[in-house]
Amino acid sequence: MRTFWPAIAALLGAQGVTAQTTTTAIPRWCGKPYESGSPNINPGGQLEPPKPSSTPLLFVQVEPRHNIYVSSEKTATFIVDAALSQYHGEPYRNSTQQLGDPDVQPFNDLYFNILLESTDQVLVTNNVSVNSTDNLFDFDISTLKPQLDAYEIVLSGASADGNQTFTATTKLFYLPDKTTGSVTKIDNLNGGLLFRNNATNNEFVPFIAFGFYTSYGGYLELSLDNVKKYYDLGYSAIHPVSSYSPNLTVILDYFDELNLPFQYDMRGTYQNLTSVEEEVNLAKDYSTLLTWYTADEPDGNQDPFNATSLAYDTITKIDKYHPVGVVLNCQNYFFDEYSQGADFLMEDAYPIGINATWSKKWDTPCNTTYGDCGCDNCLGELQDVSNRIDDLARYQEYLGQSPKPIWAVPQSFDGEQYWDRNPTEDETWVMNQLSLNHGAKSIMMWTFPTLDHLATANSLQSKVITKSPVLDLLTGTQPQALSIPGHQLLDVAYWIVGSQALVSVVNLAYAETSSEISIQLPFDAAAISSTPWGSVDWKLSGNALEVQGLNATATSLVILDL
Numbered sequence: 001m002r003t004f005w006p007a008i009a010a011l012l013g014a015q016g017v018t019a020q021t022t023t024t025a026i027p028r029w030c031g032k033p034y035e036s037g038s039p040n041i042n043p044g045g046q047l048e049p050p051k052p053s054s055t056p057l058l059f060v061q062v063e064p065r066h067n068i069y070v071s072s073e074k075t076a077t078f079i080v081d082a083a084l085s086q087y088h089g090e091p092y093r094n095s096t097q098q099l100g101d102p103d104v105q106p107f108n109d110l111y112f113n114i115l116l117e118s119t120d121q122v123l124v125t126n127n128v129s130v131n132s133t134d135n136l137f138d139f140d141i142s143t144l145k146p147q148l149d150a151y152e153i154v155l156s157g158a159s160a161d162g163n164q165t166f167t168a169t170t171k172l173f174y175l176p177d178k179t180t181g182s183v184t185k186i187d188n189l190n191g192g193l194l195f196r197n198n199a200t201n202n203e204f205v206p207f208i209a210f211g212f213y214t215s216y217g218g219y220l221e222l223s224l225d226n227v228k229k230y231y232d233l234g235y236s237a238i239h240p241v242s243s244y245s246p247n248l249t250v251i252l253d254y255f256d257e258l259n260l261p262f263q264y265d266m267r268g269t270y271q272n273l274t275s276v277e278e279e280v281n282l283a284k285d286y287s288t289l290l291t292w293y294t295a296d297e298p299d300g301n302q303d304p305f306n307a308t309s310l311a312y313d314t315i316t317k318i319d320k321y322h323p324v325g326v327v328l329n330c331q332n333y334f335f336d337e338y339s340q341g342a343d344f345l346m347e348d349a350y351p352i353g354i355n356a357t358w359s360k361k362w363d364t365p366c367n368t369t370y371g372d373c374g375c376d377n378c379l380g381e382l383q384d385v386s387n388r389i390d391d392l393a394r395y396q397e398y399l400g401q402s403p404k405p406i407w408a409v410p411q412s413f414d415g416e417q418y419w420d421r422n423p424t425e426d427e428t429w430v431m432n433q434l435s436l437n438h439g440a441k442s443i444m445m446w447t448f449p450t451l452d453h454l455a456t457a458n459s460l461q462s463k464v465i466t467k468s469p470v471l472d473l474l475t476g477t478q479p480q481a482l483s484i485p486g487h488q489l490l491d492v493a494y495w496i497v498g499s500q501a502l503v504s505v506v507n508l509a510y511a512e513t514s515s516e517i518s519i520q521l522p523f524d525a526a527a528i529s530s531t532p533w534g535s536v537d538w539k540l541s542g543n544a545l546e547v548q549g550l551n552a553t554a555t556s557l558v559i560l561d562l
């Protein structure tokens with residue numbers, strides 16, 4: 001997120017960034033002219049759905065379960081998808097002709113090998129059904145030599161009748177173990193993080209970052225007591241908005257002492273690869289380094305398309321042990337280009353208190369081709385947050401990519417400029433929980449210091465979300481959405497892991513519900529185990545969660561035994 005600290009703006013300006021897509025000198029944000037009097041120009045760069053195929057396509061994909069493995073691990077897993085897609089893959093021809101064995105479906109069963117491209121060493125031989133996804137295949141990774149470069153992997157297979165063949169490729173990282181600092185993995189199946197450092201006993205544990213972008217010069221750098229104050233609020237992670245200076249180490253040392261995992265921000269320097277190299281070397285061995293962060297709103301700012309990838313390559317050549325994130329600000333502006341060079345994507349739609357159709361800052365209209373109202377193509381409602389997360393997920397589907405995890409940057413600041421007011425406590429809780437319902441894997445709010453009551457409100461939620469049992473349920477699978485007939489403004493999702501289910505209910509309405517709520521669960525529930533968040537007095541009746549009514553903008557988490 002841009003705007004607040006003149007020092008950062010100056011730093012960004014000093015980079016001399018040339019906007020690659022700008023053909024004139026008209027200042028633009030997300031490609032749109034925003035100064036009063038500028039001519040209207042369609043920004044371009046909108047990603048449209050590919051033309052759907054009239055018959056289903058067979059889309060075979062393979063990916064390692066974890067984005068990296070280290071040499072202390074002996075078992076690894078591949079995820080194999082054999083989806084029927086309307087956009088990607090090969091024409092799919094089902095065959096009804098029976099082969100000798102009646103248990104073999106001629107082209108419903110796909111047989112494959114997964115092998116190392118360089119040596120043809122076979123790692124997995126197995127089969128999957130057409131129209132199945134998330135098939136998991138373990139293999140012994142210790143037969144490979146740990147190395148810094150990726151292993152190129154090929155999946156090669158055929159239908160049972162041998163009539164159709166297919167291939168898919170991926171990269172597998174099996175790194176020499178890291179003996180200093182931390183290691184952070186992405187779980188490509190469920191999208192969450194796995195974090196390991198001396199405070200986790202050097203075991204990988206599921207991790208949800210829940211914290212704030214935090215002012216460096218205006219707060220953290222002023223005193224270690226400020227760092228301690230933040231830590232004491234119970235956030236699981238921090239994102240210092242620092243401009244690079246070598247004396248940063250005083251603060252980073254203190255993060256290590258406290259065990260406060262941090263996201264290292266290179267927003268002001270990420271296009272200077274010499275600086276990136278220095279910074280990665282400075283921070284890579286901290287036991288609390290969680291993730292790298294390069295570009296802050298490169299799409300809004302129209303940074304060169306190759307900038308995030310160049311930074312990514314520089315970082316990962318030195319440190320492949322921590323994933324790299326980027327925050328996108330625009331709703332649909334050169335998504336493919338700007339999402340490159342990131343292992344996970346963040347969104348920062350801030351809808352509270354904006355005027356979505358008239359820019360107070362620039363005194364112009366805002367629409368899909370013109371103006372900057374602080375939240376690109378937003379409506380100024382809570383759903384802007386979940387819509388943005390859904391959009392980023394959908395664009396990846398359009399592109400046929402293995403999905404990168406999405407993180408939310410919810411609005412939790414004291415309103416100014418575009419924003420008439422700051423969110424209420426309820427609204428901040430709603431935006432955070434709504435993000436999780438729509439698949440966000442971490443939450444890094446903008447910005448700290450914030451108003452005391454928002455700092456406290458968010459800290460209460462952080463302590464619930466980032467700890468067992470909620471943590472394990474949120475990271476143990478992907479959320480499933482539930483729509484509740486008659487209650488369109490209830491956003492409900494559930495997660496089933498083992499013998500428990502987490503149900504998350506968010507009331508998006510600014511009024512209490514007019515009637516009783518009954519949430520028919522699509523699974524068998526035996527009992528309510530606990531209600532870790534909210535004060536809704538749910539009753540389980542058969543397989544329905546029931547309550548007399550919900551307050552305006554209520555949030556609730558309930559755990560059920562199955």
Ligand SMILES: *[C@@H]1O[C@H](CO)[C@@H](O)[C@H](O)[C@H]1NC(C)=O
Pocket residue numbers: 040365366367368369370
């Ligand atoms: C957006 O507003 C500009 C400036 O008023 C106008 O010229 C343009 O036609 C509008 N675009 C759309 C898509 O409504």
Ligand SMILES: *[C@@H]1O[C@H](CO)[C@@H](O)[C@H](O)[C@H]1NC(C)=O
Pocket residue numbers: 094095096105107108130131
């Ligand atoms: C392929 O055909 C078989 C036999 O008719 C059928 O059982 C199976 O469901 C079909 N598979 C798909 C994915 O259409």
Ligand SMILES: *[C@@H]1O[C@H](CO)[C@@H](O)[C@H](O)[C@H]1NC(C)=O
Pocket residue numbers: 125126127128
């Ligand atoms: C096909 O897959 C099933 C389930 O994983 C497995 O039990 C069976 O052995 C496989 N068959 C072959 C020929 O690999």
Ligand SMILES: *[C@@H]1O[C@H](CO)[C@@H](O)[C@H](O)[C@H]1NC(C)=O
Pocket residue numbers: 084131
């Ligand atoms: C594919 O799976 C989906 C969901 O599991 C199901 O709704 C659909 O009918 C299946 N398609 C075919 C052709 O079997």
Ligand SMILES: *[C@@H]1O[C@H](CO)[C@@H](O)[C@H](O)[C@H]1NC(C)=O
Pocket residue numbers: 095097106161163
């Ligand atoms: C394989 O394809 C050939 C022609 O392409 C066809 O004659 C044959 O029936 C097919 N086999 C099966 C098992 O579908």
Ligand SMILES: *[C@@H]1O[C@H](CO)[C@@H](O)[C@H](O)[C@H]1NC(C)=O
Pocket residue numbers: 181198199256257259286287
């Ligand atoms: C972990 O190591 C750091 C130094 O890298 C040290 O400051 C910290 O106290 C250690 N934490 C634990 C829990 O051992």
Ligand SMILES: *[C@@H]1O[C@H](CO)[C@@H](O)[C@H](O)[C@H]1NC(C)=O
Pocket residue numbers: 221245247248250
């Ligand atoms: C760190 O360095 C910056 C700029 O180089 C300076 O402004 C700041 O005062 C220094 N802070 C400390 C704690 O030494």
Ligand SMILES: *[C@@H]1O[C@H](CO)[C@@H](O)[C@H](O)[C@H]1NC(C)=O
Pocket residue numbers: 272274275278
């Ligand atoms: C790039 O970073 C290096 C190392 O910090 C610095 O010496 C150099 O001045 C920077 N270049 C520019 C153009 O800012």
Ligand SMILES: *[C@@H]1O[C@H](CO)[C@@H](O)[C@H](O)[C@H]1NC(C)=O
Pocket residue numbers: 020304305306307310
């Ligand atoms: C990155 O893109 C810029 C602007 O399009 C171009 O000038 C530069 O040569 C590119 N750099 C590399 C290393 O490809």
Ligand SMILES: *[C@@H]1O[C@H](CO)[C@@H](O)[C@H](O)[C@H]1NC(C)=O
Pocket residue numbers: 354355356357358
């Ligand atoms: C947005 O600003 C316009 C122009 O000042 C005004 O007419 C409109 O009522 C405002 N909308 C909202 C939701 O505040």
Ligand SMILES: *[C@@H]1O[C@H](CO)[C@@H](O)[C@H](O)[C@H]1NC(C)=O
Pocket residue numbers: 535536537551
């Ligand atoms: C609903 O709101 C009322 C009035 O603010 C409050 O007294 C009550 O405790 C709330 N109920 C729940 C379940 O939060």
